[in-house]
Amino acid sequence: MESILVLTHCDETGTALSKGSLEAVTAGAELAARLGSTLTFGVVCGDSEKLSSNIPTAGTRWLAVSGEAFAQPRYASDASACEALCRAAQPAIVLAPQSSRFARIMASVAHRLGGRIDTHIAEIRGTNSVEAARWFYRQRIEAVLTRESRPWFLLLDTGTHAPYTGEVAPAQIEHVSVELPAARTTVIGTRTPEQGAAGTIRPDAKLLFVAGAGWTKKQPDGQIHAAEAGDLILKFLQGSSASLGSSKSLVDQGGDGTPVLPFLTHLNQVGQTGSTPRHPKGLATCCHGEEPHVVGWRFIGERRAISLDPNCGWTRGKADVVYIADAFQVMTRVNALLESHGAQ
Numbered sequence: 001m002e003s004i005l006v007l008t009h010c011d012e013t014g015t016a017l018s019k020g021s022l023e024a025v026t027a028g029a030e031l032a033a034r035l036g037s038t039l040t041f042g043v044v045c046g047d048s049e050k051l052s053s054n055i056p057t058a059g060t061r062w063l064a065v066s067g068e069a070f071a072q073p074r075y076a077s078d079a080s081a082c083e084a085l086c087r088a089a090q091p092a093i094v095l096a097p098q099s100s101r102f103a104r105i106m107a108s109v110a111h112r113l114g115g116r117i118d119t120h121i122a123e124i125r126g127t128n129s130v131e132a133a134r135w136f137y138r139q140r141i142e143a144v145l146t147r148e149s150r151p152w153f154l155l156l157d158t159g160t161h162a163p164y165t166g167e168v169a170p171a172q173i174e175h176v177s178v179e180l181p182a183a184r185t186t187v188i189g190t191r192t193p194e195q196g197a198a199g200t201i202r203p204d205a206k207l208l209f210v211a212g213a214g215w216t217k218k219q220p221d222g223q224i225h226a227a228e229a230g231d232l233i234l235k236f237l238q239g240s241s242a243s244l245g246s247s248k249s250l251v252d253q254g255g256d257g258t259p260v261l262p263f264l265t266h267l268n269q270v271g272q273t274g275s276t277p278r279h280p281k282g283l284a285t286c287c288h289g290e291e292p293h294v295v296g297w298r299f300i301g302e303r304r305a306i307s308l309d310p311n312c313g314w315t316r317g318k319a320d321v322v323y324i325a326d327a328f329q330v331m332t333r334v335n336a337l338l339e340s341h342g343a344q
């Protein structure tokens, strides 16, 4: 019987587990139920008292490393905290969210424990053993991994499991003490860009809205309407809270003198050489739907596209619904509907 430890951390508020952590809780609870294993949770946070009345009761044992030094992400303190939690729980399998906070420390923690680690895990299978599935070659090949060596650390990609929504209740938390190395890094705060591409990328949004190069191409009237395109897209993002993705052709245009949408950068690019976001729904507009772009849509649940071209890649089986229509007209109408809906 494999004992399982789920490592978690707080979100920015310091009073709740992060979304990725809640997903790891779900994965751990499911795996433990399937294997009949013992399940332990570990948390790294600033103040475990703030958490203790509000944590999932899916497991019986909660361990915490808490205190001022653990309120902020920092390599040395986070790695020491997770190492101490693992030594206290002595697990065979360690599950943790692939958050920026844990992704940078977990290989080191696995090494300190003499364990092995695999990252970007999308699914955990197996009824008698642990089988971890992940994607390779830009989400084109799926592999299922097994390992003999223990402890085995699995970092779970966020968005792959439903966040835990089961029972929460006050819990008795066992505190684990940590001897910290002398800190060389002091966290003085967080700065988040409000404007530009960073503000348009919303990994937790229900909808991914993709803009393609068609938005800045000559339209049936022989003119380019880049400014109008920018206004329509921003208005839609504002009204729908969607996340903004782009094709490579559109974000590359800045370099070759074609009109550009000023709020787009390569951070928005979806595809083989861009990102592979996870959203329940996606809407592509003015985009041809070529394979190097669509491979970035692997984890988008329901796919729709608006294109003028009835022979575009989307219509050849890559989208669930394709509207052969002018995206300028469709999005103008959609924005008007969103506005009237919001005004009600």
Ligand SMILES: Cc1cc2nc3c(=O)[nH]c(=O)nc-3n(C[C@H](O)[C@H](O)[C@H](O)COP(=O)(O)OP(=O)(O)OC[C@H]3O[C@@H](n4cnc5c(N)ncnc54)[C@H](O)[C@@H]3O)c2cc1C
Pocket (backbone or CB within 6 Å): 211, 212, 213, 214, 215, 217, 219, 246, 247, 248, 249, 250, 269, 270, 271, 272, 273, 274, 275, 285, 286, 287, 288, 289, 290, 291, 292, 293, 296, 306, 307, 308, 309, 312, 325, 326, 327, 328
């Ligand atoms: C090695 C390699 C890696 C690549 N990586 C990526 C990647 O990561 N991501 C990526 O996106 N691409 C990538 N590409 C490029 C990819 O192959 C395509 O060239 C690119 O995705 C095309 O972008 P697009 O569909 O926006 O533009 P286009 O092919 O120019 O298509 C524009 C579309 O807009 C439509 N349109 C125009 N006006 C309107 C309108 N008013 N209403 C509705 N539709 C309209 C047109 O009919 C056309 O179908 C890569 C290519 C290579 C070789």
